[in-house]
Amino acid sequence: MAISKCFLACLISSFLFISMIQAHAKIINTNGIGEHALGDFKIDCGAECSRRCALSSRPNLCHRACGTCCARCNCVPPGTAGNDEVCPCWANQTTHGGRKKCP
Incomplete structure (x- = not known):
């Protein structure tokens, strides 16, 4: 015991x-x-974006945007959506039209 x-x-x-x-x-x-x-720890963007985009209705678009954001921020929020507060860089990325870039 x-x-x-x-x-x-x-x-x-x-x-x-x-x-x-x-x-x-x-x-x-x-x-x-x-x-x-x-x-200089780099995350595996391919694996993290596959996890993040697993439930996406447009997986190719999601993977492309996620890969860009991951490369810039070296961060992918947990889960398949939301949780942007974990990675502020991720949340601040926008398109030319002013919409959120990162899925």
């Missing part, structure tokens, strides 16, 4: 430590472009 409590405490501590490291690694600078404290 004592071993399982110790194991559970270590497991919870590990998860907390990992989440603190991940939260510290992401720094948003003043213009909203994501930079990472752990070097």
Whole structure:
């Protein structure tokens, strides 16, 4: 019983430590472009855009716009829609007509 409590405490501590490291690694600078404290970490835009555009009614258009936004911002918000507050650069991209560029 004592071993399982110790194991559970270590497991919870590990998860907390990992989440603190991940939260510290992401720094948003003043213009909203994501930079990472752990070097020039580039996300896999292809995989992230496939995830983001999975439910799109126009997947080719979504992938093209997402790829452009991902390359510029090095960030793709979680989920298949919304959550733009996680990546301010993503939310601020607009088309020539003034509409939101990023899906």
